[in-house]
Amino acid sequence: MTCEKAMSLMSAYLDKELGFDEFRQVELHIAYCEACSQEYESLKATKELLGTLKAAELPRDFWLELRERLGAVGAAEQAAPAHAKSNHSSRSTRQSLWRRILRPAAGGSGARGGLFSSPAAKALVPAFLVLMLAALPVVWSAHRRPAEAQMSSRVDSIEPYFRDYVISEYDRPLSDKTSVGFVVTGQAVTMYTSDLLGPSSKVTRAGNLREASPPQSSAPGNEYTLISYPR
Amino acid sequence: MNRRLAAAAMVALIATVLIGIVAYQPAAETQANNGPAGSGGSTAGRNLALALLRDVIEKGDEVSFRATQTIILWYPTGSSACITNVVHRAPNLTRTEYLPSATATSGYRVVISDGDSTWHYEPSLGVVFHMPGTAPDRARHQKPPGTGPGAVSAAGGSAFSLIERNYAVSLVSTESLAGRRAHVIKLKPVNPGNPSRRIWVDTEFPFILRTEKYRPNGFMSSLSFYNYIEFVPEIDDDTFRLQVPPGVAIVTLPDAGGLVSLEELQKKAGFTVPVPRFVPTGYILEGGTLTQRGDVQVAHIRFTDGLGTISFFIAPPLSGAGRRPGGLSIADQFDTVSLGRQVSLDGTRGQLADYQDAKLLRWLKSGYEFTLIGEVDESLLLQMADSVELPQSPEPSKDPFGGSVIRFFYEFFWTGK
Known part of the structure; x- marks a missing residue:
């Protein structure tokens, strides 16, 4: 998620109006992005401040006065000159094709020159x-x-695609493996926290690790890579 | 008078000597920086640079070391940086600790690799990611792409010969770095639209001390260098043990497996895998893999020019009601992360976006979902996309009326408003 996108969703995020997926992504972005985190705190503080303001009291005769003014406006429109009506009829000529066709036929007069007058x-x-x-x-x-x-x-996010692309960098002879690892492990974290790893990822607990993963490599000269707890 | 003349001559002589010294100083420095005399852009310099590259490719992992390394990545949307502690014991064991920093997007992270798998512990999440097939395997680099299991050898050649063919390699200078002397080698792409890079190779060991990567437009995209390095023959076993607290979740990520030939990929996939007719000059088809996305298998075809990669992903036509069965439930991040911009392709439209330091192009056609990712110029990705050959017999229309009739009614009702 870009900062721009996160900013645009920030208000909805605060009001809990986002769907689950967008909510998680904004949450993740805020957790990692200092600028957006600051923006979030600022917006949150503003909203909280607004929430503490008391609603202004309306004058007692506000609604009565409003009704009277609306009535006056309505009466003025009723007495509008004829040219306003002609404007209205010219608008109707720009109506959709099917309305233009059907109106004369349904009206049955045909006197106004509709297409279906015969x-x-x-x-x-x-x-x-x-x-x-x-x-x-x-x-x-x-x-x-x-x-x-x-x-x-x-349905398919771009994250898994990008991860596969970055992993291929391991195969490039002059690539810096630490940099590639930085991106690949970052992708794994993003995908994990965004529920993007999918059902094919196997999850076990460290207590069962010896059974869950083969610590001994069969490659000659490769003594071990072992996650051990307890040792 | 004579005394005055003698004094003037003396002053002129001193001035000349001083000017000479000043003028000589940069020349001497330049000579030192250029390393071997006349090596700069000469054939001898190129040959030396190529020999150094070959050594790094073939023997780079034979060097055991402890080091502190800095990584800085620049993206169109921001940047990321971190400092790492790296320990490598030849030939295959590596421990990397990514340290938290103000500009890093993560906390402390430990990664151990055995040359086949990677174990990544993320303490902030209480998770260990086991990633099979994600560790650098130096042995593969020494094989020509065509000799791997099923890999295509059409354009052939090892990684080194691809680099030699596609990049103008030159020795730029010799510099000091992290207390060591290093040859600076420039790799400029022969074919336009590709990234370039500079690497600093230790003068004593076949080891890269610093890497600078540049986008096709010349802007730097990444920089990594060692602040401190110590080449040590002995590193104890405990360094490569990862200890985690009880109850930590171990998440094993699926392994895409090795590359296979296109023919084998077609057989395994169970659907026709369209391929682009156009591939940027210098790139060869490296092979393909199948990866699982939910219940759907996605084909991944890789192209390389020795240094860079172009990945082409093909998701098969959808079944049933138009959603990938059992697909990932999250909304498309293409929409939420970086929509990029719309581009016109052959008969359809696509989305082109910057994603980290790569360009990403995605489009739908005849039910397929295509994704192209690469660090090449976007024009090359667009040409590839335009050249993708689709199967001859797309799914027949199930509509009782022709498209023109439908379009007539559709426009009649909806666009006549």
């Missing part, structure tokens, strides 16, 4: 409506599909 055209309208209703599920499905595709792309 009797034959009027007869086509019910058939057309039926066809459109039948197609509605298909259209809906097409409308939904991009969203589903987008959702599926969200």
